[in-house]
Amino acid sequence: MKLSTRGRYGTKVLLDLALYQGVGPVLLKDISRRQRIPLHYLEHLIAPLIAGGIIRSSRGAKGGIWLVKSPAEIRLSKVILLLEGSIAPAECVTNPKLCESADACVTRDVWLEMENAMNEVLESITLQHLAERHKSKEQLKEKMYYI
Amino acid sequence: MKLSTRGRYGTKVLLDLALYQGVGPVLLKDISRRQRIPLHYLEHLIAPLIAGGIIRSSRGAKGGIWLVKSPAEIRLSKVILLLEGSIAPAECVTNPKLCESADACVTRDVWLEMENAMNEVLESITLQHLAERHKSKEQLKEKMYYI
DNA sequence: TATAAAGTTGATGATTTTAGTCAGGAATAG
DNA sequence: CTATTCCTGACTAAAATCATCAACTTTATA
Numbered sequence: 308m309k310l311s312t313r314g315r316y317g318t319k320v321l322l323d324l325a326l327y328q329g330v331g332p333v334l335l336k337d338i339s340r341r342q343r344i345p346l347h348y349l350e351h352l353i354a355p356l357i358a359g360g361i362i363r364s365s366r367g368a369k370g371g372i373w374l375v376k377s378p379a380e381i382r383l384s385k386v387i388l389l390l391e392g393s394i395a396p397a398e399c400v401t402n403p404k405l406c407e408s409a410d411a412c413v414t415r416d417v418w419l420e421m422e423n424a425m426n427e428v429l430e431s432i433t434l435q436h437l438a439e440r441h442k443s444k445e446q447l448k449e450k451m452y453y454i
Numbered sequence: 455m456k457l458s459t460r461g462r463y464g465t466k467v468l469l470d471l472a473l474y475q476g477v478g479p480v481l482l483k484d485i486s487r488r489q490r491i492p493l494h495y496l497e498h499l500i501a502p503l504i505a506g507g508i509i510r511s512s513r514g515a516k517g518g519i520w521l522v523k524s525p526a527e528i529r530l531s532k533v534i535l536l537l538e539g540s541i542a543p544a545e546c547v548t549n550p551k552l553c554e555s556a557d558a559c560v561t562r563d564v565w566l567e568m569e570n571a572m573n574e575v576l577e578s579i580t581l582q583h584l585a586e587r588h589k590s591k592e593q594l595k596e597k598m599y600y601i
Numbered sequence: 602t603a604t605a606a607a608g609t610t611g612a613t614g615a616t617t618t619t620a621g622t623c624a625g626g627a628a629t630a631g
Numbered sequence: 632c633t634a635t636t637c638c639t640g641a642c643t644a645a646a647a648t649c650a651t652c653a654a655c656t657t658t659a660t661a
Contacts (some may be wrong), residue, residue: 367658
């Protein structure tokens with residue numbers, strides 16, 4: 308039940324964009340360095356985010372990537388869906404036809420409940436929430452230097 | 455974010471045992487047939503369940519496996535933990551030392567929230583619940599033949 | 602318009618995990 | 632003693648994961 312690096316890296320990328328929002332295109336190179344994601348791997352990670360319409364990109368000098376919508380409009384449920392596909396703990400949840408007895412299967416019901424519980428969490432958190440949480444943690448850290 | 459067959463098969467095995475509880479040792483061969491799990495694979499699946507103390511086994515003629523506790527006392531959280539290990543969506547949740555900035559990381563907080571949400575679901579469901587749900591679905595199915 | 606910068610795409614590869622299979626062994630009932 | 636049944640370790644094929652690389656396209660700007 309682990310997310311792949313796609314989901315984890317991708318979420319970090321978008322948090323990074325949310326934190327650097329409004330300053331124009333953000334370089335992949337910079338995101339790579341700040342978030343410790345291999346640049347060449349990062350290049351592949353952004354494809355589904357562009358296809359999903361939550362970031363845009365520009366090539367060439369002064370190029371980079373940026374959020375298309377405001378961070379408050381981007382929910383993690385969407386992000387994870389784009390990067391990982393369905394979050395359901397078993398294929399049969401999303402695609403009942405894979406198993407003849409799907410509708411009679413009580414274990415499938417459990418996996419469905421788990422998916423719903425996860426989706427509630429992801430649905431309730433936006434990039435703005437993440438950015439705010441991050442800033443408030445940073446502030447806390449700075450204050451601690453003066454104690 | 456998929457469970458492996460270990461978690462899915464294993465849960466079915468235990469549901470099967472809960473349904474056939476009280477009739478003495480249940481043959482792996484029968485579980486294999488009813489739950490459509492390869493026998494040789496099943497033999498490996500039961501090891502962590504025995505080690506975890508929720509089933510016991512006896513070899514030889516009239517052998518088989520059975521639940522050690524009552525189905526009402528066995529929560530799915532325990533089952534999945536034995537079969538899959540931690541259900542956390544990322545290693546850093548269980549083992550913060552893997553990442554220097556774990557305590558400052560807001561994405562890690564999200565993965566932790568997801569884990570908690572899943573655990574609440576799994577904590578709230580016992581094998582008895584599963585068995586009851588199963589029987590009531592079966593009954594519904596029988597009734598439908600007479601409509 | 603030449604050039605450097607930066608994202609895009611497709612091919613490839615190393616490593617790990619998954620999902621088994623198989624052979625032989627050990628315990629148990631009768 | 633013997634048939635039955637679970638146990639264990641070794642092994643394997645296939646898939647997924649996590650990249651890396653090279654060639655290419657687009658863009659800003661000197």
